[in-house]
Amino acid sequence: MMIDRRRLLTSALTLGAMHAFPGLSYADARPLVFATFTGSWEEAHKAVLVPAFRKASGDAPVVLDPMLSVDQIAKVNAAKSNPPIDVMLHDPGPALVAIGQDLVEPFPVENSAYYKDLIPEAQDPNGPAPFFQVVGLTYNPDTVKTPPTSWADLWNPDYKGRVGITNLNSTLGTGWLVEVARMHGGSEANVDAGFKALEALKPNLAAVAANPGALATLYQQGQIDISPGNFNAIQILKARGVPVEFVAPKEGAIAFKTTIHIVKNSPNKELAFKLIEAALSPEVQTTLTEPPYLIVPTNAKVAMTGEIAKVLAKDTDELKKKFVFQDWKTINQQRASWIEKFNRDIKI
Amino acid sequence: MKSAAIAPGDVTRYGLGLAAPLALVFAVFFIAPLAQLFYLSLHNDAVATVWGLGQYVKFLTDPFSLSVLGATLLLGAEVTLLCLVLGYPIAWLHQRAGHWLQTVIILIVLLPLLTSVVVRTFAWIVILGRQGIINSTLQSLGLISTPLRMLYTQGGLVVALAQVQMPLMVLPLITAIGRIDTNLADASASLGAGHWRTFFRVILPLSMPGIIAGCTLTYAAAITAFITQSLVGGGQMLFMPMYLYQQASTLQNWPFAAAISIIFLVAVLAIVALFSTLGRRARINGDAT
Amino acid sequence: MAGGAEAKSLVLDRITHRFAGGTLAVSDINLDVKGGEIIALLGPSGCGKTTLLRIIAGFIGQSEGRVIIGKDVVDALPPNRRAVGIVFQNYALFPHLTISENVGYGLAARGVDKATRRGEAQRLLEMVQLGALGARLPRQLSGGQQQRVALARALAIKPSILLLDEPFAALDKNLRLDMQIEVKRLQRMAGITTLIVTHDQEEALSMADRVAVLSHGQLEQFGTPSEIYDNPQTLFVNTFVGTANRMKGTVIAAGPTGARVQLEAGGEIIGRAPKPLRASDKVVVCLRPEHLHFVSDESGFAGEIGMALPLGATVVHEIRMRDGQSIKISQARTGDTSLRDAGATVRIAPLGPGLATIFPE
Structure with a gap:
């Protein structure tokens, strides 16, 4: 009873103070809200990033609120002046949308201890990339005896009716199409060559998944034997005993930046900065390279070991050589029309 | 004093008062978002600043968009038809069965409702897959040498949706068929009609209310079944829910997504209206000619 | 047709x-x-x-x-x-x-x-x-x-x-x-x-x-x-079709189509027997209410009026017999038919000898 009354009093006072001084920070009013992604991302962030942030911030309260990029953007858009989220996490496409809609606070680069250590591709003043997502070739070693080495292997007549891809709703599907276009002389600005190649792939196609997650099911059901796939998703599947392997194609594995942003008008800007700093720190990134997370680091000072070293790259130099980065600003300009074309043309 | 306050004349007002919370919920959580959706759809640009009917014009003049709408409505028709053809005999059997068997049938019909749509859909992936139950059975019987492609096909999707939505068809049918006086079938037989004539001239017209209710529910559920459509149908089959999702989620084109929703809603309402009109006519003009 | x-x-x-x-x-x-x-x-x-x-x-x-x-x-x-x-x-x-x-x-x-x-x-x-x-x-x-x-x-x-x-x-x-x-x-x-x-x-x-x-x-x-x-x-037929008074009794003497019965309510009665009977068989005697009438001599059996029911064309009296059973008697209503008072002692008898039907109990 006493406690309740005391709490009530505190709340009333806080509210009163906030009304009296509108400029007063909301920092005391609610904890830092970090919108991560669902699933393995949330687990990794809960286990590694949050403890590191707590340590760095003197146990500041933080809440993980995992949701899709699109929901993050919608929520912030709905309350631009008083956003319910302080830190957003985005794939390259949505990141550009969020920046374009002016929902992102510039990252105070000059205050950052780690920003300069990031590999150049991960540096972005609108929000640095604490992690990479890597897309390469995935295959079932039980049925595909010769490991594939190139994207071109998907067109191998031996895999007639065994190839899976995803549609362009996903970053994976879109990025992969751009890469195929590049192989055939196209670019981020012109993927016609990619569509032409897709047309030629049709006899080999067993399935066009509606999202990358569905690829996992298709492997488990033996519906497909080879496909483009996300390095981390495949590690999870492999850990569950599904026979799948990941290889970086010789053309280079496609690397997407997963960028982290301070939300514009966030009442917790200081804490948001501290969280991002923690995400960029070599300590956190090193821990996250280890199993079961196997997240590809962006901080050049982080040594790569284990499965990442074996399958992807041993160090930043090799990573730069073996990874392909794409210009999502250009991609986003035409993505709608590509999706439309994909909708129309890719029927199996 | 208290009892005097509730005069007989107040009964109606009292009843409306009870309905008010529901009406409020309906207004706040259905009418208002719908109005907002409509408002959003009346903008020509993706960030909703320029007024206009551009999104509707874009959809209605684009053969591809219209084909997505057509494919979705057709999918609904196929699923509904399959549900009706498979569900009617079940409902019929239920009516003729003994008490014990009736309980079993109801349980079997209701069971899918007790599991989530996602679980039911994944079960269908296991059944239809390359190494799924059907393919492995056919292969072990030596009927086929290479597995049939059933997952990610229209046929597979129709079957999966039909199973997932079956209770929505069977339950209204059971109710409607159960209401038919069993003497009518006997009367028809005694007048010289065979089983088929009795069925088509008496039982079928009289089960029309159940058929309409079942078809309406199944149809609406089948065409909006985003999860099953995308998991069993795959990414290359585009239906309205996925189209809508694509525009809103991937492309952030909310006004176009809103226009798609409104057009979809209108199309579905038109189909439902057609169902009930047809049904009513069938009931009125049930001429035994 | x-x-x-x-x-x-x-x-x-x-x-x-x-x-x-x-x-x-x-x-x-x-x-x-x-x-x-x-x-x-x-x-x-x-x-x-x-x-x-x-x-x-x-x-x-x-x-x-x-x-x-x-x-x-x-x-x-x-x-x-x-x-x-x-x-x-x-x-x-x-x-x-x-x-x-x-x-x-x-x-x-x-x-x-x-x-x-x-x-x-x-x-x-x-x-x-x-x-x-x-x-x-x-x-x-x-x-x-x-x-x-x-x-x-x-x-x-x-x-x-x-x-x-x-x-x-x-x-x-x-x-x-x-x-x-x-x-x-x-x-x-x-x-x-x-x-x-x-x-x-x-x-x-x-x-x-x-x-x-x-x-x-x-x-x-x-x-x-x-x-x-x-x-x-x-x-069953006798009681289901039409109304029948049922009286229990014992056969005194039996012929091929009829019998004489000693009623538990007192008195004897002669009636038809659709099924053959033997002396000392326990039987039920059925008598339709319209086959009974009031008598002023010592024939038939005695009882006391329980209730009188004027039913339009007929008048029905309910009579309580000595053994507690009640019996209905129905008369066509003519000009001089009068309702009898409850409690009055009366004697009733069948209209004729063949009107009672006797069934084994």
Whole structure:
């Protein structure tokens, strides 16, 4: 009873103070809200990033609120002046949308201890990339005896009716199409060559998944034997005993930046900065390279070991050589029309 | 004093008062978002600043968009038809069965409702897959040498949706068929009609209310079944829910997504209206000619 | 239809039926119905009369025995090929069809063309005095009208046998009598062999040429209404059809067709015995109330008036006998009939020696 009354009093006072001084920070009013992604991302962030942030911030309260990029953007858009989220996490496409809609606070680069250590591709003043997502070739070693080495292997007549891809709703599907276009002389600005190649792939196609997650099911059901796939998703599947392997194609594995942003008008800007700093720190990134997370680091000072070293790259130099980065600003300009074309043309 | 306050004349007002919370919920959580959706759809640009009917014009003049709408409505028709053809005999059997068997049938019909749509859909992936139950059975019987492609096909999707939505068809049918006086079938037989004539001239017209209710529910559920459509149908089959999702989620084109929703809603309402009109006519003009 | 094909006979030959659970529904029923006769199957609910009707119609396949219509054993025929017309208790009109379509339904099933069907339906509707209502739906008609439609519909197929299942049960009393007369008129006109299933004895006695009384799946008696009423063969028939006073007693002396009985209520009585009896058998004596009268001498048996009921054309007195049983006595009401006061001591006696019927207890 006493406690309740005391709490009530505190709340009333806080509210009163906030009304009296509108400029007063909301920092005391609610904890830092970090919108991560669902699933393995949330687990990794809960286990590694949050403890590191707590340590760095003197146990500041933080809440993980995992949701899709699109929901993050919608929520912030709905309350631009008083956003319910302080830190957003985005794939390259949505990141550009969020920046374009002016929902992102510039990252105070000059205050950052780690920003300069990031590999150049991960540096972005609108929000640095604490992690990479890597897309390469995935295959079932039980049925595909010769490991594939190139994207071109998907067109191998031996895999007639065994190839899976995803549609362009996903970053994976879109990025992969751009890469195929590049192989055939196209670019981020012109993927016609990619569509032409897709047309030629049709006899080999067993399935066009509606999202990358569905690829996992298709492997488990033996519906497909080879496909483009996300390095981390495949590690999870492999850990569950599904026979799948990941290889970086010789053309280079496609690397997407997963960028982290301070939300514009966030009442917790200081804490948001501290969280991002923690995400960029070599300590956190090193821990996250280890199993079961196997997240590809962006901080050049982080040594790569284990499965990442074996399958992807041993160090930043090799990573730069073996990874392909794409210009999502250009991609986003035409993505709608590509999706439309994909909708129309890719029927199996 | 208290009892005097509730005069007989107040009964109606009292009843409306009870309905008010529901009406409020309906207004706040259905009418208002719908109005907002409509408002959003009346903008020509993706960030909703320029007024206009551009999104509707874009959809209605684009053969591809219209084909997505057509494919979705057709999918609904196929699923509904399959549900009706498979569900009617079940409902019929239920009516003729003994008490014990009736309980079993109801349980079997209701069971899918007790599991989530996602679980039911994944079960269908296991059944239809390359190494799924059907393919492995056919292969072990030596009927086929290479597995049939059933997952990610229209046929597979129709079957999966039909199973997932079956209770929505069977339950209204059971109710409607159960209401038919069993003497009518006997009367028809005694007048010289065979089983088929009795069925088509008496039982079928009289089960029309159940058929309409079942078809309406199944149809609406089948065409909006985003999860099953995308998991069993795959990414290359585009239906309205996925189209809508694509525009809103991937492309952030909310006004176009809103226009798609409104057009979809209108199309579905038109189909439902057609169902009930047809049904009513069938009931009125049930001429035994 | 009048003057059509010769009316067919109906024979039920040793019909026995057991339900799925093994319950005996009807047992060893023999009925021989002449062409053109009206037969009533009379009995309380659960006696098996409806089962018998459904067996004749072909809805139930009997466990044993044969159904013979005319010269044909019809057991192998499904209901739609038996040419048996039925009027159901609830009429079972097709609610979604017009009256005219209902009546024409059987003809449509026989492939009769639409114009002929319309004409025939109209003719039948006029016969049942509903010529103007052909375009209506069943729910727009009254109960009596619906029944006429049901009858017209059944007659439209020119059935060899017409079955009526409790046809008047849903009608109020005044309408019932009208309809009974109407049905009998139509039956005579069409000359169709007809079975009426009923639990209403008055209906059975007034309408039927012969009555089959059923109880617990057994045929108790099959005879003309007079035989049933005046010469009941079993205790059940005697008590179910008409009213009967039951008095317990012991046989003093027995002949081949009659016996003398010492009543527990005091006094002796002589009566007919449908089944042979022996001296000292315990028996039940049935006496109809109208077969008793008050006597002023020392004959008959003594009792005390319990209650007097003036029932219009008759007056009924309830008499408490010495052994506590009560007995009803009914008199035609003439100018000088007076009600007796309760508690008055009276003596009553049968009107004649053969009017009591004696059954083994």
